[in-house]
Amino acid sequence: GVLLTCYRSHRCRPTHGIGRYKYLLPKEAPKKKRERIQMKEINAGTELEYGDINIQMTSYDMCLVEHFAQYVHRLCNRLSIRVNESYAMPTKTNEVLFLEERGSKMQLDAVLTTHQRVIQITGLSSTFAPILLEIIQSSQPEGVHLAMKQHTEADFKSRLKSRPELEELLAQMS
């Protein structure tokens, strides 16, 4: 057969780029991959300001502690205190066993679940801190245990799953 001069025209042919349309559409945001949970830097605070502080509210009653946490969060927003994070700690379950009066066997009394909510605030001024403490204490409901501590790395680590294999390997290496 006759071999035609086969030259492949691509950019020079008149219909080049005829099907293009993506450049006309609005730019969509790049797909976000699940972010690595990294510890944020712990603010140590200055002489006149406190750094990262955790307000931990613990109780057996989940609704009560949730509502109290919401109240504290809204209060901080209203008083323009910067709230870094507001999260829940894992629930702890306890089985309460008691010894019967005339018996030797331990009987199951109740299964109690302890719920904890944490609100992390930062930049609290030293003059305002006692006032905030007073207000929160005055509206503390029954059965809710309040604790205010400085945020540490250990607090953050307690939220993460334990990795026994990694720890084993590290122990073996060193």
Place this chain on the structure above:
Amino acid sequence: TPPESVSPHTLCSFSSCSSWLPQRALLRGSHWQSSLLTPRTSLPVRAQPKKKKKVDVKREQAQKDRMKKKLRKLEKAAPELIPIEDFMTPMKYSDSSRVRSLPEISPEETERRVLLLKKWCLFKQKQDEAEKKAIQTLVESQQEALKELRLESEELYQAAILRDEGLFPFERDGPSYTPPLPGYDPPEGRCVDVTKVYTQ
């Protein structure tokens, strides 16, 4: 240096030679010796420990590399947060076949409820306003006191506005409905922690 291997053919040819050779031929049993004239060195004696050392070092190195690779792979995986059981709805509540039918409410009842709601709203508003006012008075009185202190002495003022290290950690139990019963004897018992442990 690896020992030179000698083919069995050369071995046979050597054994058929002159008288002094048979003795050597007997000694020639081991193939480690390359030539008859060279005295028997301690090469075969050294071979065994050398093997152990080399293979051990290699094996240990390979083991270490494997461990390091495993470690790197585990470290690459991001740490996960423990899932909160509070936020996971139990399966039995996701059954949509249960539908509740609310009873009919009379207009008087709705009226009563609406008025009650309005009263509650007013009560909460007053409570909130009182709280705002309390905060404001506290802050104002504090500012005034600090202002007066500043006029009194600058160094005391500077010491006053420093942050209190003894304030945190702070803990307080919530108030209770009733005081503890005097002379209450609780039954013997214990608490068992049955929290589910999550591992990655």
